[in-house]
Amino acid sequence: MSYTPNDDPAQEKRDLLAAVVEARRELHDIREEVGERFGAEFSAVFNTHIQILEDHGFVARLDEEVATSGNGLTALRTVLDAYRQLFEGIEDPFFRERGSDVEDVVRRVMAKLLGVRHHNVPLSDGAVVVAENILPAHFALLETERIGALVSEHGGPTSHGAIFARNLEIPAVTGVPGILTAARPGELAIVDGGTGQVFLSPDDVLRAEYERAKQRFAIAVEHLDALRGRRAETRDGRRVLLTANVGLVSDLRLVERHGAEGIGLFRTELLALAHRGFPSEDEQAQLYDKVAAALAPHPVTIRTLDLGGEKTLPNIGLGEEENPQLGLRSVRLTLFHEKAFRAQLRAILRASVHRNVRLLIPMISCVGELRRVRALVEESQRELAERGVAFDPELQIGIMIEVPAAALTADTLARECDFFSIGTNDLTQYTLAVDRNNERVAELYEPLHPAVLALIDRTVRAGSRHGLPVSVCGEMASHPLAVPILVGLGIDELSATPGTVPVVKEIVRALDSAEVAADAREALRVGSAEAVRCIAAARLRASGLLDHPDIGSWLRTNLESRTTA
Numbered sequence: 001m002s003y004t005p006n007d008d009p010a011q012e013k014r015d016l017l018a019a020v021v022e023a024r025r026e027l028h029d030i031r032e033e034v035g036e037r038f039g040a041e042f043s044a045v046f047n048t049h050i051q052i053l054e055d056h057g058f059v060a061r062l063d064e065e066v067a068t069s070g071n072g073l074t075a076l077r078t079v080l081d082a083y084r085q086l087f088e089g090i091e092d093p094f095f096r097e098r099g100s101d102v103e104d105v106v107r108r109v110m111a112k113l114l115g116v117r118h119h120n121v122p123l124s125d126g127a128v129v130v131a132e133n134i135l136p137a138h139f140a141l142l143e144t145e146r147i148g149a150l151v152s153e154h155g156g157p158t159s160h161g162a163i164f165a166r167n168l169e170i171p172a173v174t175g176v177p178g179i180l181t182a183a184r185p186g187e188l189a190i191v192d193g194g195t196g197q198v199f200l201s202p203d204d205v206l207r208a209e210y211e212r213a214k215q216r217f218a219i220a221v222e223h224l225d226a227l228r229g230r231r232a233e234t235r236d237g238r239r240v241l242l243t244a245n246v247g248l249v250s251d252l253r254l255v256e257r258h259g260a261e262g263i264g265l266f267r268t269e270l271l272a273l274a275h276r277g278f279p280s281e282d283e284q285a286q287l288y289d290k291v292a293a294a295l296a297p298h299p300v301t302i303r304t305l306d307l308g309g310e311k312t313l314p315n316i317g318l319g320e321e322e323n324p325q326l327g328l329r330s331v332r333l334t335l336f337h338e339k340a341f342r343a344q345l346r347a348i349l350r351a352s353v354h355r356n357v358r359l360l361i362p363m364i365s366c367v368g369e370l371r372r373v374r375a376l377v378e379e380s381q382r383e384l385a386e387r388g389v390a391f392d393p394e395l396q397i398g399i400m401i402e403v404p405a406a407a408l409t410a411d412t413l414a415r416e417c418d419f420f421s422i423g424t425n426d427l428t429q430y431t432l433a434v435d436r437n438n439e440r441v442a443e444l445y446e447p448l449h450p451a452v453l454a455l456i457d458r459t460v461r462a463g464s465r466h467g468l469p470v471s472v473c474g475e476m477a478s479h480p481l482a483v484p485i486l487v488g489l490g491i492d493e494l495s496a497t498p499g500t501v502p503v504v505k506e507i508v509r510a511l512d513s514a515e516v517a518a519d520a521r522e523a524l525r526v527g528s529a530e531a532v533r534c535i536a537a538a539r540l541r542a543s544g545l546l547d548h549p550d551i552g553s554w555l556r557t558n559l560e561s562r563t564t565a
């Protein structure tokens with residue numbers, strides 16, 4: 001954009017300072033809004049941005065530069081360049097990362113000076129956000145209620161950003177090659193989160209078709225939500241606990257609205273991502289307490305930090321790893337940062353006074369790790385007792401089964417924990433050696449692969465031998481074709497995306513436990529995911545689900561796109 005400075009240098013300086021003030025005001029508004037939506041913890045990043053604009057050195061530098069050049073935009077560019085050089089020379093990754101904060105802030109001031117709105121705030125209602133990747137951190141920064149859909153050039157359907165989007169009921173399509181260059185600002189687009197299709201500048205016929213589909217979907221959701229009090233049990237009375245996966249406090253209203261019976265997985269990473277570091281014990285305790293109190297007496301399963309992989313943070317010493325998914329990730333990372341881990345364990349224990357909290361440890365690959373975590377939990381309990389802080393002494397400790405080694409040694413692990421939760425997103429990735437974030441191998445990413453099913457089966461059997469409940473909390477628990485197979489394998493609890501809970505419940509209610517048990521045995525015998533999908537599709541059809549007044553047509557479309565491989 002071209003920019004013509006004022007002839008009067010004094011006016012140019014006033015304009016520049018006014019742009020700084022306006023940018024600051026905007027940041028205050030955003031901080032408040034994000035704080036209201038997600039809690040004050042999540043708005044921390046904006047404090048840093050405001051501090052930069054309030055920094056005397058920064059403003060004095062701008063002052064000097066505008067006096068020299070007589071051009072506000074040039075002054076901003078010069079200051080930005082100087083800061084860039086300064087930050088690029090810093091070795092510590094945490095402080096180097098602060099350079100992007102300065103960049104963000106200066107761009108915001110530039111936008112004010114040019115009289116345009118900053119590129120990512122505010123969004124218009126129903127906006128389709130197109131990005132290189134959908135990252136979990138985006139949800140702490142974007143105006144999520146305004147977003148109509150998210151589309152990314154890279155990433156896979158179970159990358160964490162895509163999962164967060166679905167949790168918030170935002171349709172998200174990942175791995176669309178060329179979308180960043182093809183889509184133009186202001187262009188109309190249809191994003192079909194169900195089939196993964198994106199239509200740019202659709203014609204009137206397609207638009208009308210999707211308007212109708214959207215209306216039908218809204219009516220079906222309303223009907224199903226009205227039935228949220230019904231139990232999730234099979235036709236012959238087998239109970240399946242139906243819980244929800246949650247990552248933000250704002251998701252809690254969805255848990256209630258869609259009739260989930262608790263939280264099967266509370267992902268705690270967002271707070272750390274918003275903070276860009278490990279949050280303090282008190283901040284975490286406040287958050288967990290809010291969630292546990294809101295849900296009591298229903299269960300709330302809090303998972304300890306699962307950082308690393310694609311959920312990187314600049315200041316936790318991750319560095320550049322060649323294979324981050326196989327590196328210092330998840331429980332390996334928290335055991336490495338013991339002090340931060342202890343703070344989180346104490347925070348979870350403090351929330352356990354509500355007597356509905358369960359502690360979940362991610363990515364366990366051997367019994368030694370589990371023992372180390374248990375020892376830390378015991379020490380944290382002793383510390384709290386000494387401080388006179390109350391907690392649940394009978395807190396249940398469970399582990400995620402998401403590494404094949406854990407599934408294969410489930411008997412050993414079962415002796416030392418209280419429940420299993422199968423993380424099929426990672427279990428699929430690690431069993432099939434398919435990066436869950438890589439769109440180039442997304443076709444191979446197949447949770448219904450018989451190898452994955454065999455590991456689930458082994459886990460369920462070990463659980464039942466030792467009297468442990470077994471849940472599935474990966475995205476698979478939300479997939480219509482996976483539900484009959486998982487119920488047939490004997491899973492006790494399905495923790496799904498909140499918005500899909502009513503659909504999963506309808507499916508469970510239409511099944512017969514003996515029939516799906518036979519289907520599951522057959523699924524373990526056949527040779528491919530396609531064959532498993534056919535078995536599941538036949539069951540949904542035979543159970544009358546394709547004629548269901550609310551979900552029938554949606555299921556039919558879904559099955560068509562997934563059983564024609």
Ligand code: PEP
Pocket residue numbers: 163265267306402422423424425426427473474475
């Ligand atoms: C999983 O791996 O299935 C899981 C639920 O954990 P996440 O998706 O957060 O890795």
Ligand code: MG
Pocket residue numbers: 362402423425426
């Ligand atoms: Mg996982």
